[in-house]
Amino acid sequence: MRRADRLFQLLVELGRGRVRTARELGERLGVSARTVYRDIADLVAQGTPIDGAAGIGYALRAGFSVPPMMFDAAELEALALGAAWVSAYADDHLQAAAERALSKVDAVLPARLKPQLRADGFEVLGFRHRPSTRAHLTLARRASREKRKLLARYRDVHDEPTERVLWPLGLFYWGGVWTLAAWCELRGDYRSFRLDRFETLTLLDQPIPSQAEVSLQAFLGRCSGAS
Numbered sequence: 686m687r688r689a690d691r692l693f694q695l696l697v698e699l700g701r702g703r704v705r706t707a708r709e710l711g712e713r714l715g716v717s718a719r720t721v722y723r724d725i726a727d728l729v730a731q732g733t734p735i736d737g738a739a740g741i742g743y744a745l746r747a748g749f750s751v752p753p754m755m756f757d758a759a760e761l762e763a764l765a766l767g768a769a770w771v772s773a774y775a776d777d778h779l780q781a782a783a784e785r786a787l788s789k790v791d792a793v794l795p796a797r798l799k800p801q802l803r804a805d806g807f808e809v810l811g812f813r814h815r816p817s818t819r820a821h822l823t824l825a826r827r828a829s830r831e832k833r834k835l836l837a838r839y840r841d842v843h844d845e846p847t848e849r850v851l852w853p854l855g856l857f858y859w860g861g862v863w864t865l866a867a868w869c870e871l872r873g874d875y876r877s878f879r880l881d882r883f884e885t886l887t888l889l890d891q892p893i894p895s896q897a898e899v900s901l902q903a904f905l906g907r908c909s910g911a912s
Contacts, residue, residue: 691716695724696745699735704742756790761801764790769809774858776822814881818863821880822856824888825865829853834891835867838884846884847871852893854901866904875904 691714698705698713707718707725714721725743729735737743756764768783775783791802814822828835835851852868854875863880893899 692724692728695721695728696733699743700745700749702744704737704744706742707739710743756794756798758798758801761790761794761798762807765802766807766809769807773809774814774863776819776826778823778826814863817883818881821883821886822863824886825853825856825880828888829855832893834889834893836885836887836889837878838886839878840882840884850889851876851878852899854899854904866901868899868904875907 694714695710698710707721710721711718722739725735734746734749735743736746764787768787771783772780787802791799794802825835827833835853837849837851838846839849840846848871850870851865852870854866854868857864857866857877865878865880867876867878868874869876
């Protein structure tokens with residue numbers, strides 16, 4: 686890593702909002718603590734407002750902003766491929782968000798790097814989910830974010846319909862299928878639901894109870910067989 690790149694990355698690390706020791710910073714940057722001390726001294730000498738001391742840790746002074754971040758060619762290809770995946774498999778809201786994010790990146794890129802943002806030669810060959818499935822994904826994301834219950838009419842693997850109240854915990858993508866991890870009030874247990882099997886999905890005004898024993902971590906532990 687060039688020294689200029691290392692100094693910029695050091696600024697990014699120092700601006701993450703918590704005190705970091707030289708050893709921690711060195712591990713992130715792949716250099717020794719001695720090098721970190723030297724780099725911090727150089728930044729301070731140039732007027733960068735860094736607070737802290739050796740043995741305690743360092744952080745950027747509150748209110749100091751890091752200049753806009755630049756990306757290398759591989760990072761831009763990764764961003765472009767990620768946005769293409771979102772467009773192919775996520776809902777309309779996330780697709781629009783991905784397009785806005787790429788537009789913001791494109792606006793600050795030098796001309797020589799703009800072609801990398803198109804990721805020419807890489808394609809995400811996906812199929813579009815049904816509009817109802819994409820709408821259910823949008824609603825499930827909102828319910829998970831706002832920690833609210835969902836009322837669902839669901840058809841199981843035997844095509845039997847049931848009405849359930851769900852506590853959404855997380856969403857998973859399985860190479861063509863989205864599933865919702867949830868606590869099911871009907872079964873009194875954790876369940877995984879395919880979004881394409883929901884007939885209807887309604888966001889309720891009821892908040893999910895804050896019970897430590899019902900959590901995504903507990904669901905994942907159950908799936909892995911952990912106690």
